[in-house]
Amino acid sequence: MMESLRTWSAPYGGETFLLLTLLAVASYGLLLFYKARLLEAQLRRCIRLAALVALPLSFVAMEMGSNNWGIAVLSFVWCIVVGITCKNEITRRLR
Template sequence: MLESLNTLVAPYGGMLFLWLTVLAIASLAALRHFQPRMATAQLRRLMRIAGLMALVISWFAMQQGERYLATALLVLLWGILVGISCAREIRRR
């Protein structure tokens, strides 16, 4: 099963893309679960850290060439979704 997934994601960066996709989905699910219990200061800190991580990881992915462009876009999308989710929770309070 893992080999078929590897051939599916090979044009997008291979296993790195697959593992980052799994981590992004898991982290967004965990964030959604723990958001109501987090303080506002923690949510703002999380937004900043996610933004910085997304920029750095996507920059490194773009330096690797066109093959990793989808990986860079995935990480940027993850950072944006974390920021939007945290901002909505802060605004809700």
């Protein structure tokens, strides 16, 4: 199974893409699990942290060549999803 995943992910960044996908899914799952327990300031910090991680990661991936565009897209999508989730939790608490 891992060999077929490696073959599939080769055009998008290879094993690095698979590892970052696993980390993105795991971190989003933890955010969903803990978002009710986090303070509003911590949720805002999560939004900033997601942007601080995604922007340099996508820049480095784009500079490494066209073979790593999947990593850049994954980091942007992860940042947007984390931001929207945190924003929705903040607005839910303000009502």
